Amino acid sequence: MSTTFTFGEMLSARSVIGSTLAELGESHENLWVLTPDIGATLVEFREKYPDRFIDVGLAEQACVGIAAGLAYDGNLPVVSGMLPFLSMRALEQIRTDVSYPNLPVKIIGTHGGLVGNGGSTHYAVEDLTLLGALTNMTVTSIGDPLMVGDILRQSMDMPGPIYIRLAAGKADAVLYQPGEHDIRIGKGIVARDGADVTLFTHGTTVLQALNAADVLADEGHSVRVIDMFTIKPIDAELVLRCASETDGRFVVLEDHLAYGGLATRIADVLADNGTALNAFERLGIPQVYAGFGDDEELREKHGYGPSATLAALRRAVAK
């Protein structure tokens, strides 16, 4: 890639989706893009490949079912939309029509977590639990806008389905220079190395985690930040390695219900392997319907914003 990006520079993940799909449509003649009336990011694909673009209107269930029908016939369908509706209204279609026959349908969308100020109808905060429960389903949550392109490209070769969660996707901070990390579905990224505590996170809170690590560094503590963008299958080897290499101290931060997402998956790995920790702090959305407010305000209010993250890290390193 000729363009260079600087850490923290804002870029739209949506535009990356649009340009990547348009690029992939050329190399993959069986790539189709479907949407339930969320097509703004897909204009480039639609214009280049109008015969492989389907907007079904407000009909998430049929959108996923049609994608499955296309996949049954050897195609690679991408369903793009707003995740609160795809992951819930069409959940049974995702389970029965896509996951059960293990079809290569890619479900990608925006509004993962408390983003967009749409209120609780428009937040996908249960999606990682729901999609993570499905056999054959790979579940990812992407924070870096450029990574979206990497993940979509990799997903072309996957035999089964994948769920790709973004936050609002309008203006996302670039976290990694292209080529800086070996980004592979199923493997966590060591975004910052450290030895005192591991801070696991994914998606939109990776930047918050990196900033918190900087603050702790100033206080003399070395925080390892893991961008665990693949929630399922979880990189268990990395979890266990972090447990031994960062003195059994974990903080998990996620823009999702605190129970049922990444923290739960990590806890499962630890329990299944009989690994005990010195500290396990879980930062995420409590059992509330969160209401209105911008992303930052909501995270602070519900106890997983920047100040809560610093407090959790300080508690962890003190143990």
Next chain:
Amino acid sequence: MGEHTPAAAERPSVAELEERAYELREKLLHLCGTYEGAVHIGGDLSAADVLTALFQYGMHVDPSDLRNPERDRFVLSKGHAAVCMYIAMSIRGFFDFDGIVDTYGKLDSAYGMHPCKVQLPGVEASTGSLGHGLPLAVGMALSARGRGEAHRVFTLLGDGETGEGSVWEAAMAARSNRLGNLVAVIDRNRQLMTSFAEERVVFEPYPDKWAAFGWNVVQVDGHDMSALVGAIDGLPSSSSERPTVIIAETVKGKGVDFMEHNLAWHAGRLGAADLERAMASLAASRKERVA
């Protein structure tokens, strides 16, 4: 007829199709009488003539060449009629009936209450949860169009199943995308599991609903083989722009007097005595038809 339907000379006559539908019902009852669990016999019997017409006459399929890209596709949206489909396919030569009846519902069998493509590659899609088949068929029809192929995609729905909203989402998508290569057949037996359809849910004016969604609507007696053959022969070209729905008026439990119009026979099992009664009733109904 579509471009890929078998040549007229190779296709069975109406009388032969009626014999195969009878054979299908006999085998259904036999399985229902030997399997220890419940079989969706009522809805299997209502769909028996339609599935015979599709598998023995209407669809271009070749049991010895399952992956032929030009084959017609069939999605059993009404997944509860899996047994009827398995047996219809066995009569067409896809599977051995003994394999179905000997293993049905048992551990590691390919044959169970609802069809699974992973376990039984001869079927086109895994179905069972209602309201899913039409969207799948829309996707397959889109794919055929995208490849420039002229085969058709058929799907069989129960009328009760069309209470699911996803059916109407897909009906709208089919017309919007001008899928004249898509044919939905409705097994209009007017019974839900626990009620007669119009008692609890008003479906009428049923054909008008499909017409209002822009579909080409054909109504037939779903137990009149010559009418079913006529509906198939009269399908518009697969390159046309309106999807077709064949509303087949049927009777749940058709052919067995004590099952017809009887809510108790949505699903059930036949003991030895009932199997004998059912076979006798079936034979009598055939005699009546032949006479």
